[in-house]
Each structure stands twice: as structure tokens, then as C-alpha cells.
Amino acid sequence: xxxxxxxxxxxxxxxxxxxxxxxxxxxxxxxxxxxxxxxxxxxxxxxxxxxxxxxxxxxxxxxxxxxxxxxxxxxxxxxxxxxxxxxxxxxxxxxxxxxxxxxxxxxxxxxxxxxxxxxxxxxxxxxxxxxxxxxxxxxxxxxxxxxxxxxxxxxxxxxxxxxxxxxxxxxxxxxxxxxxxxxxxxxxxxxxxxxxxxxxxxxxxxxxxxxxxxxxxxxxxxxxxxxxxxxxxxxxxxxxxxxxxxxxxxxxxxxxxxxxxxxxxxxxxxxxxxxxxxxxxxxxxxxxxxxxxxxxxxxxxxxxxxxxxxxxxxxxxxxxxxxxxxxxxxxxxxxxxxxxxxxxxxxxxxxxxxxxxxxxxxxxxxxxxxxxxxxxxxxxxxxxxxxxxxxxxxx
Numbered sequence: 001x002x003x004x005x006x007x008x009x010x011x012x013x014x015x016x017x018x019x020x021x022x023x024x025x026x027x028x029x030x031x032x033x034x035x036x037x038x039x040x041x042x043x044x045x046x047x048x049x050x051x052x053x054x055x056x057x058x059x060x061x062x063x064x065x066x067x068x069x070x071x072x073x074x075x076x077x078x079x080x081x082x083x084x085x086x087x088x089x090x091x092x093x094x095x096x097x098x099x100x101x102x103x104x105x106x107x108x109x110x111x112x113x114x115x116x117x118x119x120x121x122x123x124x125x126x127x128x129x130x131x132x133x134x135x136x137x138x139x140x141x142x143x144x145x146x147x148x149x150x151x152x153x154x155x156x157x158x159x160x161x162x163x164x165x166x167x168x169x170x171x172x173x174x175x176x177x178x179x180x181x182x183x184x185x186x187x188x189x190x191x192x193x194x195x196x197x198x199x200x201x202x203x204x205x206x207x208x209x210x211x212x213x214x215x216x217x218x219x220x221x222x223x224x225x226x227x228x229x230x231x232x233x234x235x236x237x238x239x240x241x242x243x244x245x246x247x248x249x250x251x252x253x254x255x256x257x258x259x260x261x262x263x264x265x266x267x268x269x270x271x272x273x274x275x276x277x278x279x280x281x282x283x284x285x286x287x288x289x290x291x292x293x294x295x296x297x298x299x300x301x302x303x304x305x306x307x308x309x310x311x312x313x314x315x316x317x318x319x320x321x322x323x324x325x326x327x328x329x330x331x332x333x334x335x336x337x338x339x340x341x342x343x344x345x346x347x348x349x350x351x352x353x354x355x356x357x358x359x360x361x362x363x364x365x366x367x368x369x370x371x372x373x374x375x376x377x378x379x380x381x382x383x384x385x386x387x388x389x390x391x392x393x394x395x
Contacts, residue, residue, distance in 0.1 A: 155218060304369055
């Protein structure tokens with residue numbers, strides 16, 4: 001008999017499997033910021049917390065004027081999710097401070113996350129989508145028509161579908177410089193071209209895959225104008241999905257592009273990663289549950305935490321679906337945990353998804369488990385006949 005679990009205890013049921021760096025090994029400048037973040041989080045008053053955060057933002061503004069790779073190393077060395085999330089919030093505010101420092105008319109740089117589900121007709125074969133949209137003007141017209149950027153009409157987007165690496169921390173200082181209008185140097189030399197390289201989509205027949213890409217744009221506005229305050233996909237969402245399918249889907253390639261709201265770069269990265277993971281989980285669950293129900297009946301679902309050397313942060317969650325009648329035929333989903341993720345939030349996403357799919361037998365397995373099954377050498381997936389003692393059932 002497995003313990004029935006109160007949904008309120010979901011957050012504590014599955015531990016964090018990631019391995020966080022030792023703060024003692026961090027460079028002195030990084031360790032100082034980590035200590036300040038911790039002091040802000042534990043400050044007894046809001047005033048004290050705000051004073052500390054101002055120091056943190058000032059330090060981050062300085063880093064935004066330097067090498068983005070050093071900024072990435074700072075976040076790679078954070079000792080906990082709480083410190084990472086706090087520094088990320090302060091970095092976003094620091095980015096706004098940098099953008100607000102421009103005089104007169106300035107550029108607002110934004111990104112639209114696109115979660116793309118793509119497949120190829122036929123049982124065999126491969127194809128590549130170049131990662132460039134043919135008609136960016138058509139996309140801009142749709143956004144203008146629906147007032148997607150707070151009614152602003154003086155904006156454009158690049159025609160490249162870029163990957164997360166193009167707008168993540170290492171590139172952030174360079175991209176923030178776009179908030180300033182380009183100027184010629186005294187000797188008449190033009191500034192470097194503002195260009196982003198597209199990231200193609202490699203598609204194989206026989207399965208659908210989920211990709212994360214971004215459309216990056218710039219809008220002309222007064223410094224301080226918040227063109228991205230809405231944060232929701234409006235009436236432009238469905239027409240944009242249709243238009244992207246028309247431009248990207250050809251030669252037997254099926255494309256479903258699901259846009260998220262335009263965001264500043266840091267929020268776009270976080271929102272895009274979360275959206276890709278959620279859509280990937282939905283695609284896995286719907287296909288696996290359909291197959292299991294068609295062959296042996298209702299599935300059992302198990303959620304567990306695993307150390308995995310090839311995972312972000314060295315750990316991940318796994319969702320296993322199987323049937324008591326064919327327990328050996330389990331199907332598994334590797335659920336990544338990104339630096340800003342709290343494990344409980346990712347578990348709750350999976351639990352909510354299973355509820356939407358009307359899966360009633362859901363077990364949460366405590367403890368952190370190895371990557372591989374010692375007996376088979378394959379990735380470890382718990383099944384209906386291998387549930388550890390103490391697993392908690394949700395109903």
C-alpha cells in the first residue's frame with residue numbers, strides 16, 4: 001500500500017537532483033555577489049533588502065559593460081536555485097537600467113519565443129529547415145495590426161530563427177548595446193553590423209520533435225517606454241502560427257509554430273525554455289498514453305529525480321509511463337531542470353499534465369536515483385513492478 005499524498009506536499013515530495021557548485025570554490029568577485037544575494041533574501045526588512053539589491057545591480061551593470069562570457073560563468077557558479085533566481089531578477093533590472101541610460105530616442109530589443117513542433121511525412125528520410133523566414137514583413141504587419149508591442153508601430157524583426165545561445169548570457173552585453181542608436185565613429189567608420197545567425201531545424205521522419213527558436217526585433221521608442229508590459233499572446237497568435245506554417249512547411253515538412261509574447265531578452269530565454277519543456281512533455285504524454293491505452297489499458301505514471309551527467313546541472317526529473325499488464329514496456333520522458341527552475345514547479349507541471357490526460361495512477365518517488373539501471377546499463381525508468389517502497393500516490 002502506497003501512501004496517499006496531499007497535493008499540498010507535492011513541492012517537497014521529490015528532491016532536487018542537481019549538483020550545485022561549492023561557494024568556497026567561487027572566485028572572490030562571484031562569492032561576494034552570492035553572499036549579497038543571500039543577505040538580501042534573509043534581510044529582516046524590505047529597506048535593508050532594497051539597499052543590498054542596489055549594490056548587486058550596480059555590480060551587474062558593470063558586468064554588462066564587459067565580457068558576456070564572464071557573466072555566464074557567474075551564473076554557472078551559483079550555489080543554489082534561490083541565489084540564481086535572485087541574481088537573475090537583479091540582472092533583469094540592471095538590463096533595464098542600461099537601456100534607460102540612453103538619451104533621446106532609443107531602441108528596445110525584444111525576442112518572441114517560438115516553440116516549434118515539426119515532423120516529416122513518410123517513414124524514412126531527413127530534412128532541414130534553414131531557419132530563415134521568407135517574409136518577415138508579413139509577420140511585422142500581423143504584430144502591428146494587433147498592437148502586439150503596446151501599440152507601437154516603429155519596429156522590425158530579423159528574418160532569422162535563432163537558438164537560445166544567440167540571446168543568452170554570453171551575448172547579453174553585445175545585444176544590450178543595440179538599445180543605443182548606431183553612430184558613426186569620428187573617422188566615418190560605420191559600427192559593426194547587427195546580425196544574428198539562424199539555427200536550422202534538422203528533422204527526421206517517423207517522429208515529431210520540439211524545437212525552441214526566437215525571432216529578435218527592435219522597436220524605436222523613447223527611453224523608459226515599456227512596450228512589452230502586456231506579456232500575453234493576443235489576436236496575432238493564431239494568424240502568426242498559420243503564417244509561419246506556410247513559410248516553413250514545405251516538401252512534406254509539417255510545422256506547428258507556437259509563439260509566446262514578445263519579451264525582453266532574459267524573460268524570453270526563461271519563458272522559451274519552460275514552454276519548450278511543457279510542449280515536449282505534452283507531446284510525449286499524449287503519444288505514450290494513446291499507445292498504452294490502445295494496447296493494454298490504463299497507464300501508471302511515476303515521477304522520479306535522477307543524477308545524469310549529460311543533464312543541465314547534472315540532474316533531471318523523469319516521467320515513466322507503463323501498465324501493470326506490460327510493466328517492462330515503459331516509456332520515459334527526461335524532464336530538464338534549468339537554472340531558474342524549482343523542482344516543485346516542474347513536478348507540478350507534470351502532475352497537472354497527467355491530470356489533464358485523465359491518468360489516475362500517479363506516483364511520486366522520493367530520493368535521488370542514479371542515471372542508469374545497474375542490471376541493464378540503460379537509462380533508469382521506474383515501472384509498475386519496480387516501484388520503491390515509500391512512493392507516494394496522488395489521486
